[in-house]
Amino acid sequence: MTDLKIIGSEEWCVFENLGIPAIKARVDSGAKTSSIQATNIKIIMKGTQEWVKFEVSPLQENRSISIPCQARLVDRRMVKSSSGISEERLVVRTAVTLGDETFEIELTLANRDTMEFRMLLGREALNERYIVNPALNYQIQDFDEAVINQKYAPYFKEKTGLKIALLASNPNLYSNKRIMEAAEARGHEIVFLNVELAYMKLDAHSPEIRYRGGNILNAFDAVIPRIKPSVTFYGCALIRQFDNLGVYCQNTAEAITQSRDKLFASQLFSKNDIHIPITGFAKSPMDTKDLIKMVNGAPLIIKLLESTQGKGVVLAETNKAAESVINAFKSVNTNILVQEFIKEANGQDIRCFVVNGKVVASMQRQAEKGEFRANIHQGGKASIIRITSEERKLAQKAAKVLNLAVAGVDIIRSNKGPLLLEVNSSPGLEGIENATGKDIANEMIVAIEKKLRFSI
Known part of the structure; x- marks a missing residue:
């Protein structure tokens, strides 16, 4: 026991074989097995052995750096996440370096984007090597910001791409941060613009x-609008102004306005033979029954229209x-x-x-017990x-x-086949x-790159 080293609750790990110069671990x-953040996971064959190709974004809240990795597949295991959901994870074996010691460990590959750390160091890696003192951090080795920047300098891309504006309200939202990271990862310059802090000059000769x-x-190549409902009118006015200045807007003001007006959108869907649940609209309380x-x-x-x-x-x-509910809404002139x-x-x-006419991902949402709407913002499970x-x-x-x-695009399965519920122009x-x-x-x-015919 006296030969064991003290390890803190947070440590820096190095994976030379994976090409990861440093990753912070909890x-x-x-936890029995260690785990690392991984995306784009694919199984490949090397001779008679199964290997795994995957990508690691080792720096928390910075997916502009993504390192391609390969490691031998050693197992598939059912793992219960912190939220209590069991899922199958691939397990690889590779060498890890902590300070002056290098040894092999098993890693489960998991999506840890929502977790505080991109890596978890479990007890199998600690056994007969370390004693954990949870009151301390970085007892094996510590890298300051300057060292991390130096280690990752080769991975930072020079900004020689497009100039993009993200027009929204909260830069700290997950979706907005992800879009910023994705643009930077592809070598573009992206700027966050708060909708309510921008204003316009309307002039035939020099609009601004x-x-x-x-x-x-000025000089933006593209604008990504993510307009919250309360500023739809003003946000769409800004989008029209950007369009007037020759800037490509990923969603137009007209498209956003149509999608936010549920009555108008429903009429368009009916006109174009898109099946929706039977929907009614009336003005007079005399027609309620x-x-x-x-x-x-x-x-x-x-539903409220907006x-x-x-x-x-x-x-x-x-x-x-x-x-009672319908007449109550009508009495206060609410549509x-x-x-x-x-x-x-x-x-x-x-x-x-849907992105540019292609369904790039789909998920099922299950409403919380006792609820009828499967919305994640209200406790739904995806x-x-x-x-x-x-x-x-x-x-x-x-x-x-x-x-x-x-x-x-939200769809519901019915006895009549799939029905369209609604379409969100700023999906999370x-x-x-x-x-x-x-x-x-x-x-x-x-x-956006394809639309502007930009190639990296």
Whole structure:
């Protein structure tokens, strides 16, 4: 026991064989096997042996650096995550260096993007080598920021690409950070612009967009709009202004406006033979009973016309309750849609992420027990799903009808076949990237490159 070294609760690891110069690990004696962040995992054959190709982004909150790795596959194991969900993970064996010691360990490959550390060092790596003192950090070796920057200097790409603006409200949202990282990883310069801090000069000779402090925003090649509902009007005005200045906007102001107006969007879907749940709309309270009957009675869904992320959506379980809710909304001049309730869906729906007419990822969302909407922002659970060709065509057509280059298309499975619920013009990336392991932010940047005929 006296020969064992003291190790802290956080340590730097080096994987020379994988080409990883340094990765920060959480030391966890409660976990049997060590784990490392991995994406784009593929099994390959080397002679008679199975190997795994994967990519590691070793620096937390910086996926602009991605290191391609290969290691021998030694096992497949069912592992229960911290959220209690069991999943199969591939296990590889490779050498790790801590300080002046190098030894082989097993690593499970996992998506750890939402975790604080890109690596977890388990007890199999610690046994007969170290004693953990959880009150200390970096007892084996410590790398400061300057050393890390030096180690990763060859991986930083020179910014010789496009100049892109991300037009949104919160730079700390997962989706916005991922898009910024993906653009930088492909060598582009990307700037975050807060919608509410930009303003316009409307002039036939010299139109402008300026930013707080008077800085003129010019020379952008593309704008990625992610406009929250409360600033839709102003955000779309800015997008039109960028368009007037000759800047490519990934989603146009017209497309975003159409998608946010659920009544207009539903009319477009009906016009283009896209099947949706039976939907009703009326102005007068005198028509409420017939409106309820028209959508096959209760239970039924009542939606605010401009609701998002499952907010402003109510389930009325009886005709009497439906009448009360509908008339209450009408009494305060709030526009609502009334829609049939698809009972056989059992609180499940499908989110398809469409980029430039292609479904790049899809997930199934399951509502929390007692809830009828499967929205992740309201406690829904996400899992990967294989969609049918009919569902794929429905998602593609819905995005095309609204002219959205980037869209989150929500579909529900019914006894009548797949039905379109709604289309989101600023779909979130966190749930679907974590559920599918797909790099959707990269897909969005690649789509811009193709549109502008830019090649790296």
